[in-house]
Every structure is written in C-alpha cells, then in structure tokens.
Amino acid sequence: MxxxxxxxxxxxxxxxxxxxxxxxxxxxxxxxETNNNITSFGFRVTPSTIAAGGQVTLSVDGCEGDAKVTSGVFDDAHIPAGQQSVSTQVFPDAKPGAMYEVTFDCKGETGTTDLTIATGRPTSHPTSHPTSHPTGPAHRGVKAGVGGSLGGFxxxxxxxxxxxxxxxxxxxxxxxxxxxxxxxx
CATH class of the missing domain: 1.10.287 (Helix Hairpins)
Known part of the structure; x- marks a missing residue:
C-alpha cells in the first residue's frame, strides 16, 4: 500500500x-521569433570580435543598391552599389567586453549582427581613417547579455x-x- x-x-x-x-x-x-534576421541580401562584419580602435570589414552580398551600415561603435559607413565591402575603424574608446549591434540597410531592408569588443588594444592604428567620432549619443546602444542561465525569465x-x-x-x-x-x- x-x-x-x-x-x-x-x-x-x-x-x-x-x-x-x-x-x-x-x-x-x-x-x-522576434530575432528572425532573414534578409534578401547577405551581410557580415569581419572579424566579429575586435579590440577597441581596430579595423573591421563590413560586407554585403546581393544588395542591388547602395548599402548603409550603422552602429554605435563606429562612424556610419556607406557601401556603394557594385562594391561588396568597406573597412572602418572601431572607436578607440569602445568598452572592452561589450557587444554592439551593427545594422545593414539595403534599399530599406535591414538586417543586424553583433560586433564584440575584445580586451586590449590593436598593435597599430591605421592612418587612413579618423580616430575621432561625434560626441553625441550612440546611434544604437550596447546589446547586453541575458544574465546567464536565467535569460528570458x-x-x-x-x-x-x-x-x-x-x-x-x-x-x-x-x-x-x-x-x-x-x-x-
């Protein structure tokens, strides 16, 4: 019993x-479902983790017009029609360990990806890109983590x-x- x-x-x-x-x-x-990031064009940031002040390559595939790339960690970038990539410098004062959202806009259609700032500084600074940036608020803020195992609850x-x-x-x-x-x- x-x-x-x-x-x-x-x-x-x-x-x-x-x-x-x-x-x-x-x-x-x-x-x-809300983070569904499917677009008719491909996009990427290379490398996806970079030290503050480092240089990243922004690339698009299949965008028939001009592409605009924005983020709170570098100046707005423009990829002309017929060109697939452009390089830009990450702000030297970007917060190490932070994750920034990068938005690609092709003829009104947008897609986003993340760019992580690693600890440390790059060994050389390119001279072809300015190292200063506007002092106004960032276009998009830092995308923080979800808090470990309790994320979403x-x-x-x-x-x-x-x-x-x-x-x-x-x-x-x-x-x-x-x-x-x-x-x-």
Missing part, C-alpha cells in the same frame, strides 16, 4: 512539472514555477501522510 501512495505522489509531482514547462519554452520561442515566472512545485510537493506529502494514517487505525 505504501508503494502505491509514493507512486501517486511522484506522478502528481511529475504532472505539475510538466504543466509548468510550456510557459518557459513559450518565452524562449518568443525571443527567437523574469522573477514572476520563477516565483510562479517555484510556488507550483512547492504546492505540488506539499499536497503530495499531505496525501501520502494521510493515507498512511488511515492504514494504522
């Missing part, structure tokens, strides 16, 4: 955990999930103890 009550409690706990899981996976699915979701688990385990314990008490009489 004891084995049946333990099996019932285990099944109840497993059911509660299963019912709590769709909420978490739905939150992750919403993030991936807020405190309300975590508290609700914890309350469901504790409630389920408490109910299972209560019914297990109650059944055990009935058999002793």
């Amino acid at each position: 004891r084995a049946i009550s333990v099996a019932s409690a285990t099944l109840l706990a497993a059911t509660a955990l299963t019912l709590a899981a769709p909420t978490a996976s739905a939150a992750v699915a919403d993030d991936t 807020d405190l309300h979701e975590i508290a609700l999930g914890g309350a469901l688990i504790v409630g389920t385990l408490g109910t299972a314990y209560y019914w297990t103890r109650r059944r055990t008490g009935d058999g002793k009489s």
Whole structure:
C-alpha cells in the first residue's frame, strides 16, 4: 500500500512539472521569433570580435543598391552599389567586453549582427581613417547579455514555477501522510 501512495505522489509531482514547462519554452520561442534576421541580401562584419580602435570589414552580398551600415561603435559607413565591402575603424574608446549591434540597410531592408569588443588594444592604428567620432549619443546602444542561465525569465515566472512545485510537493506529502494514517487505525 505504501508503494502505491509514493507512486501517486511522484506522478502528481511529475504532472505539475510538466504543466509548468510550456510557459518557459513559450518565452524562449518568443525571443527567437522576434530575432528572425532573414534578409534578401547577405551581410557580415569581419572579424566579429575586435579590440577597441581596430579595423573591421563590413560586407554585403546581393544588395542591388547602395548599402548603409550603422552602429554605435563606429562612424556610419556607406557601401556603394557594385562594391561588396568597406573597412572602418572601431572607436578607440569602445568598452572592452561589450557587444554592439551593427545594422545593414539595403534599399530599406535591414538586417543586424553583433560586433564584440575584445580586451586590449590593436598593435597599430591605421592612418587612413579618423580616430575621432561625434560626441553625441550612440546611434544604437550596447546589446547586453541575458544574465546567464536565467535569460528570458523574469522573477514572476520563477516565483510562479517555484510556488507550483512547492504546492505540488506539499499536497503530495499531505496525501501520502494521510493515507498512511488511515492504514494504522
């Protein structure tokens, strides 16, 4: 009789955990759907990780017109029609370890990618590109991380999930103890 009550409690706990899981996976699915970055043209930043003050190459493939590339970490760049790439210098005061969003615009269609600033400084500074930049606010801010393993969840979701688990385990314990008490009489 004891084995049946333990099996019932285990099944109840497993059911509660299963019912709590769709909420978490739905939150992750919403993030991936909004970050859908499919365009009719290809684009890339090479290298994708660079030291502050370093030089990156901005490239587009399949863009029939002029392309404009913007970011908060370098001056706006222009890739003329018929040309596939242009080089630009990252601001020397870019924050090491930060991730900046780079936006490519081809005839009104946009796509984004990330550029990470590595620690350290480049060994040489190119002289063909200016090292100063406007003192106004950045076009796009730093794209920060999502906080490790808790990314995508807020405190309300975590508290609700914890309350469901504790409630389920408490109910299972209560019914297990109650059944055990009935058999002793």
